[in-house]
Amino acid sequence: MKRVKRTALLCASVSAFAVPGVAFAQAGAENPNADIIVTATRREERLQDVPMSVNVATGEQLEKFKIFDVKDVSQLAPGLQLTNTTGRNNTTTLRGITFDPDQGTGPAVQTYYNEIPTDAQTIFTAIYDIQQIEVLRGPQGLLRGLSAPAGSITIATRKPNFDGPEGYLQATGTDRHAYNVQGGASLAFNDTLAIRVAGVVDGNRVNQVRNVNTDQYSRSRTESGRITLGWKPSTDFTAYLTYQYLHADNRVFQQVVGSGNTPLGQYETLFGTPIVLLPAAFGGRPFTPDTTVRSGPPLSVSDRGSVQEGIFRNQNETHLVNLQFDYDLGPATLSFVGAHQYSKLKISRDLDSANAIPGYIQTSNVTTPYKVDTAELRLSSNNDEGLGWGVSAFHSKQTGTTFVDQDSSLFLYNVAPTAQVNPPCALAGCSPPNSIAPFTFPNQLPLRALVTVPVNSQVWSFAGNLRYKTGPLTVQGGLRYSILKKVQTTQQQLVGFFNTPDVEIIPAALQRTKNTPITGGATINYEVTPDLNVYAAYGHSFRQGSSKVAGPAVVSADLIQTQPEKTDSVEAGLKGSLFDRKLNYSVAAYYQKLDGFLSRFNSIYWESPSNPGQPNGTFDFNYNGDATIKGIEASINARPTPNWDLNVSAAYTKARWDNASLPCNDYAGTGTPNTTGPQNVTGPGNVSYCTSSDKLANTPDFSLNANTEVRFPMDTVTPFVSALLTYTPSYYWWQSQYRFKHRELVNLFVGVRSNDDKWELSAFAKNVLNQKRITNISLGEVQTNAVVAGSFQSGYSTVNVTNPREIGATLTFNW
Numbered sequence: 001m002k003r004v005k006r007t008a009l010l011c012a013s014v015s016a017f018a019v020p021g022v023a024f025a026q027a028g029a030e031n032p033n034a035d036i037i038v039t040a041t042r043r044e045e046r047l048q049d050v051p052m053s054v055n056v057a058t059g060e061q062l063e064k065f066k067i068f069d070v071k072d073v074s075q076l077a078p079g080l081q082l083t084n085t086t087g088r089n090n091t092t093t094l095r096g097i098t099f100d101p102d103q104g105t106g107p108a109v110q111t112y113y114n115e116i117p118t119d120a121q122t123i124f125t126a127i128y129d130i131q132q133i134e135v136l137r138g139p140q141g142l143l144r145g146l147s148a149p150a151g152s153i154t155i156a157t158r159k160p161n162f163d164g165p166e167g168y169l170q171a172t173g174t175d176r177h178a179y180n181v182q183g184g185a186s187l188a189f190n191d192t193l194a195i196r197v198a199g200v201v202d203g204n205r206v207n208q209v210r211n212v213n214t215d216q217y218s219r220s221r222t223e224s225g226r227i228t229l230g231w232k233p234s235t236d237f238t239a240y241l242t243y244q245y246l247h248a249d250n251r252v253f254q255q256v257v258g259s260g261n262t263p264l265g266q267y268e269t270l271f272g273t274p275i276v277l278l279p280a281a282f283g284g285r286p287f288t289p290d291t292t293v294r295s296g297p298p299l300s301v302s303d304r305g306s307v308q309e310g311i312f313r314n315q316n317e318t319h320l321v322n323l324q325f326d327y328d329l330g331p332a333t334l335s336f337v338g339a340h341q342y343s344k345l346k347i348s349r350d351l352d353s354a355n356a357i358p359g360y361i362q363t364s365n366v367t368t369p370y371k372v373d374t375a376e377l378r379l380s381s382n383n384d385e386g387l388g389w390g391v392s393a394f395h396s397k398q399t400g401t402t403f404v405d406q407d408s409s410l411f412l413y414n415v416a417p418t419a420q421v422n423p424p425c426a427l428a429g430c431s432p433p434n435s436i437a438p439f440t441f442p443n444q445l446p447l448r449a450l451v452t453v454p455v456n457s458q459v460w461s462f463a464g465n466l467r468y469k470t471g472p473l474t475v476q477g478g479l480r481y482s483i484l485k486k487v488q489t490t491q492q493q494l495v496g497f498f499n500t501p502d503v504e505i506i507p508a509a510l511q512r513t514k515n516t517p518i519t520g521g522a523t524i525n526y527e528v529t530p531d532l533n534v535y536a537a538y539g540h541s542f543r544q545g546s547s548k549v550a551g552p553a554v555v556s557a558d559l560i561q562t563q564p565e566k567t568d569s570v571e572a573g574l575k576g577s578l579f580d581r582k583l584n585y586s587v588a589a590y591y592q593k594l595d596g597f598l599s600r601f602n603s604i605y606w607e608s609p610s611n612p613g614q615p616n617g618t619f620d621f622n623y624n625g626d627a628t629i630k631g632i633e634a635s636i637n638a639r640p641t642p643n644w645d646l647n648v649s650a651a652y653t654k655a656r657w658d659n660a661s662l663p664c665n666d667y668a669g670t671g672t673p674n675t676t677g678p679q680n681v682t683g684p685g686n687v688s689y690c691t692s693s694d695k696l697a698n699t700p701d702f703s704l705n706a707n708t709e710v711r712f713p714m715d716t717v718t719p720f721v722s723a724l725l726t727y728t729p730s731y732y733w734w735q736s737q738y739r740f741k742h743r744e745l746v747n748l749f750v751g752v753r754s755n756d757d758k759w760e761l762s763a764f765a766k767n768v769l770n771q772k773r774i775t776n777i778s779l780g781e782v783q784t785n786a787v788v789a790g791s792f793q794s795g796y797s798t799v800n801v802t803n804p805r806e807i808g809a810t811l812t813f814n815w
Contacts, residue, residue, distance in 0.1 A: 039154070040136050041476075042143050042380070042390070048575045051474075051523035051535035053137040053588045053633055055080070059130040059158060063170060065707070065724055065747070066764055066810060068127065068180045068202060075726050075745070077135045078703045079633065079651030082124070083775070083800075090120045095137060095592070096629050096655025097150035098697035103600040103622050104546040105562075110140060110148035113155050114242065114322050116339040116374050117146045117396065122318050123155060125248045126224035129184035129198035131156040137633070138590060139539035139569045141519030142478050145376050145394035145461060147541040149567040149594060159240055160194035160230035161186040167815055174808030177217075178204035184226075192232050199225040208803055209255045211306045212296060213355075218306075220250040239325035246318040253306035254353040254798050258781065260295040260307070261356075261795030295355045295794045301772050301801055307794075310350025310361035318343040333382055338375040344368070351406070354782035354794035362784070363407045370400025370455065388467035390478070397458040404451035404550055408494065447496035451550045457486040463520075477522030484515040488547035505553035510561045517542035517564070532576040541567045543598055551619040554608045555686040559663070562622045566595040569629075583638040590631055596624035597696065601663045601735075603778070605688070607681045618783075621687065625660025627696055629653060643711040650704040655696040664690035664735070665779060673735055675780030692734060698776060700731040700740075713755065720762075722749035736777050743773045743802065751810075760812045770805040 036047040040054045047054060055077035057067075067073060071082035071090070081093040092099050092109040099108035101121055111120045134154045141147040167185030172178075184198030206218040226244040296307030320341045327334045344367070351362040373396070380390035465478025489511050494500045521539035528534060545562040548555075573588030603618045635649030666688035668676040673690060682688045706725035711718050724747040732739045746769055751762025778798045 038132075038134055039156075040134055042378070048533055048577065048584070049474075049525065049527075051476075051525040051533075051537055052571070053573065053586070053590075055135040055137075057133045057135075059132065062127065062130055062133075063168075063812065064709075064722065065749070066172060066766075066808070068172070068182075071124075073127075073133060073135075075705060075724050075747075076707070078635075078649045078705045079137075079631075079653055080135055081697075081699050081703075090124045092120060092150075092153070093697045093699050094135070094150040095590070095631060095651075096653040096696055096699065096701075097594075097597075098599070098699070099150075100600040102620065103598065104549065105565075105598050105622070106146060106543045107148060108150040108543075108598075110144070110146050110152045111155070112144060112152060113320075113339075114157060114240075114324060115144070115154070115337045115376075116322055117144070118320070118339070118341065118372075119343075121345070122246060122316065122320070122341070122343060125316060126200055126202070126222050126246055127155075128182040128200035128224065129158050129196075129226065131158045137588075138537065138571055139519075139521070139541035139567050139592070141539060141541035142463060142465060142480050142521050145374070145392075145396065146459065147480070147482070147517070147519045147543065149541045149543060149565065149592075149597075157226065157228065157242065158184055158186075158196060158198070160188070160196040160228055162188050162191055162194045162230065162232055164188055165815070168812060170810060170812040172808055172810040174806050176205060176208060176804070176806045176808075178806070178808065194230045194232075196228045196230070197226070198228075199223075206250060206252050207255060207304075207800065209253045209304050209306050211253045211308065212299070213307060213309055216253075218250075218252045220248070220252070222246070222248040224248075236328040237325065239323070242320075242322040242324075244318075244320045244322075246316060246320070248314075248316040250314045252312050252314070254308055254312065255304060255306055255801060256296075256354050256782070256794075256796035257299055257301055257303075257799050258794070258796035259298045261781075261793050262294050295358060295796065299796070301774060301799065304801065304804075306353075307355040307796065308350045308353045309355060309359070310352070310363060312349040312353070313347070315346040316343065328382070331382060332379055335378045335380070336376070339373070341372045341374075343370055352784050354784075354796040354798060356782065356784035356794035360409075361407075362409075365405045366402065368400065368402040370398060370402075372396065372398045385469050388469070388476075390463075390465045390467075392463045394461045394463070395459065399456050401455070402451075402453040402549070404449070404453070406449045406451070408447045408449045409496075410445045410447055445497045447494055447498060449550075450493050450495060452491045452502075453549045454487075454489060457484075457488075459484055465520075472527035474525040475523070477520065479518055479520040482515075482517055482519065482542070484513075484517070484544045486513045486544065486547075487511060488513070488549070490547075490549045492550060492553065503553065505550075506547055506560060507557070510547060510557065513544065513547070513561075515542070515544050515564055517566075531578070531581070532574065534574045535572070537569075537571045539567075539569045539571075543567075545624075546598065546622050548621070552606055552608070552617070552686070555606060558623070559606075559621050559686060562598055563596050563624050565598045565624065568593050582640070583636065585634075585636045587634045588632065590629070590633075592629040594627040594629070597627040597657075598622060598624060599662075599696065603665070604663045605665050605667075605679050605681065606686045608686070621663050623663050625662050625692075626658040627656060627660065628658055629655040629696075631655075631701075643713060644708070646708040648706060650702070652702050654701055657692045657694060657696060659691060659693050661689045661691050663687045666690055673737055673779055675783075679783070694734040695731075698733045698735070700728045703728050715755075717752050717754055719752045720750070723747065736779050738774075738777050740775070741773050743771060743775075744769060745771070745802065758814055761809070763809045764807070766806045766808075767803060768805060771802055772804070773802045774799050775802060776800040 037044050038047050038054055040050050057076045074080045074082045083091045094109045097108045111118055111123055113123045136152045139149050140152045165187050169183035172180045180202045182200035186196040188194040202222045204220055206220045209218050224246040228240055228242040231239045299305040322339045324337050347366040349364050351364050376394040378392040381388045461480050461482040463480035467476035490505050491502045492505050493502045519540050519542050523537040525535040543565040545564050548560045569592035571590040575586045577584045600622050602620045604621050605618050631653035633651040637647045639645050664673045666682050667680045668674050669682035704727040709720055709722040711720045726745040728743045730742045747766045748768050749762055749764045753760035782794045782798055
């Protein structure tokens with residue numbers, strides 16, 4: 001019966017509002033999709049003429065659908081998933097390929113801000129005063145400076161208006177303690193010089209999770225401002241200089257579900273010696289076992305509760321300067337884009353997020369100051385017909401040193417007097433001059449890990465492309481030659497009751513990396529009729545491998561440094577329109593082969609070869625594995641009547657590992673991820689490995705999006721009703737051994753705007769169905785690795801859950 005209801009709901013939703021596809025209609029346009037202009041190929045072209053799958057979201061749409069968080073852009077593009085599970089690391093998944101910013105490689109989906117590659121951590125934090133966002137699908141290795149296997153997201157901010165003053169102001173508040181005030185204004189000093197100023201102040205409760213220990217909610221506050229100066233001394237030359245400041249402060253509590261545990265241990269052994277695991281020192285003091293002490297109360301998904309005793313605070317302060325100019329030389333145009341970014345990230349967190357040891361806060365403080373300088377110079381011909389060409393040179397350099405100060409205290413328990421134990425060296429793999437006498441009483445031994453990670457990487461690349469157009473046929477292609485250099489070192493030491501010297505944990509042979517890949521692609525586009533184009537495309541991309549920073553020093557080379565990744569993809573599709581372009585459609589099919597796909601595997605239990613069978617801890621490892629991807633995407637965008645827009649799109653992607661051997665937690669030795677029994681490494685090596693032909697990413701194969709707007713024009717105002725739908729079916733995620741439920745995220749909007757678009761007042765409800773769906777979950781109960789003689793089970797699994805229903809209102813003024 002429930003399945004019938006879900007199906008009926010889905011069908012009704014689709015018939016009621018359909019889905020956003022290749023482009024999204026703007027209210028008031030006579031033909032909504034007739035002349036959508038994109039820069040996907042570094043040229044201004046009609047969307048229908050671009051030989052690749054592209055999704056476009058305008059700034060007006062972001063404002064109309066109250067998209068203040070970049071992750072909600074995925075509601076406007078099927079197969080795109082933007083997530084932020086911690087309030088810090090923005091994870092992007094496109095066409096089944098995912099990227100975790102913490103893995104330290106080039107992104108699988110590269111983000112460009114005014115045509116300069118920029119990290120998603122910064123740009124996704126504050127979305128305001130946007131001109132257009134384009135989602136380019138498939139390998140990108142030619143037209144922009146950096147290569148990416150899944151696609152690119154280009155974000156263009158609004159530029160000053162040389163014709164006169166104009167701007168907007170928008171204010172939003174909700175019943176979930178969220179607010180967003182943003183705006184932008186242009187002022188033209190004359191017809192050659194203009195300025196635009198924009199800013200945003202945003203606050204919210206992020207994941208709406210309450211800490212049951214402190215009675216505090218997660219919260220976030222972001223302030224950002226942008227100034228853009230435009231100079232147009234002639235019709236042939238235009239330049240824009242932009243400065244943006246960002247300050248974001250997120251305090252996010254990790255949600256957990258489970259019954260919670262009493263921190264009482266059981267009989268085990270410490271390096272072969274029988275011990276009794278009783279609660280050790282809490283806060284540095286010996287503690288008498290108490291069965292009333294628990295990790296926390298029983299918590300369900302609906303409780304939206306956290307039990308961590310410390311904070312998880314992420315701060316980002318960024319200064320970004322961006323320069324663009326285009327100089328029309330007649331036969332060709334000379335273009336330049338360059339940027340300087342300085343960011344300082346501060347992270348303070350309690351690593352015992354599930355409170356496995358009540359009374360103990362495992363603090364970790366990370367400071368990452370870094371700067372990035374980027375520049376690209378392009379020269380491209382201006383002719384549309386005949387032979388066209390383009391050449392470019394690109395350079396980027398990133399420097400900075402990350403500092404980590406992490407509590408690595410050791411807990412000892414009633415060790416037999418005959419035991420000869422050396423716990424700190426068992427943990428760090430060191431060889432101290434003197435052995436430590438056995439401890440016969442429970443205590444917390446203070447120990448800190450200090451890690452220094454200097455980064456120095458740079459990219460040089462040179463590209464050339466040719467384009468030939470004759471009548472309805474256009475053929476283009478090119479190559480990019482890159483020189484990728486990286487120096488990666490990591491110094492680590494332990495200080496406290498036991499001290500070690502500053503040790504380099506990356507072997508000298510793995511510290512310097514240089515790759516010289518050739519990437520590129522080719523496309524062919526044929527205009528069958530003025531309203532129908534067919535195309536085929538080939539793309540090849542490359543990503544440099546990564547080096548492990550911090551963590552265990554005594555692991556094999558394949559866990560320290562990954563190999564490069566290579567990608568080849570083919571795509572074929574068609575784009576067309578019907579009924580005088582009142583209906584546009586697009587279909588694309590693709591196949592992609594990844595040689596050594598780079599992915600991240602979190603909280604993997606490892607053992608030191610010098611102490612096999614003994615507890616050491618968990619770490620996040622990067623690893624390579626071959627994979628294949630195949631899929632299809634389709635969309636329909638229509639305006640059936642002058643006052644009704646409706647759009648439909650869907651994507652099916654089957655992205656799978658190709659019989660790959662990957663790091664996993666396999667305590668029971670079953671060959672599949674599990675946490676059954678005590679922590680254990682099965683098989684040879686430092687970690688367990690599982691062979692997988694399963695999903696590359698924690699996403700479903702199928703996704704469907706929808707939006708619509710119906711207007712009711714009157715003499716001076718126009719009432720309207722709008723809706724957004726995102727549907728994902730149930731699916732199984734092998735790394736968590738968990739089946740996620742289907743999700744139907746529905747957002748509704750109702751309001752009125754003036755017929756001259758000077759103002760708009762609207763009310764909205766997000767997640768109207770108030771679905772409480774788990775979107776991410778840990779494998780089994782979360783343990784702590786702060787205990788030398790085994791790990792305490794917390795009694796909880798960490799989860800991320802869809803935000804609850806949220807009701808709000810927005811008032812917008814335009815001039």
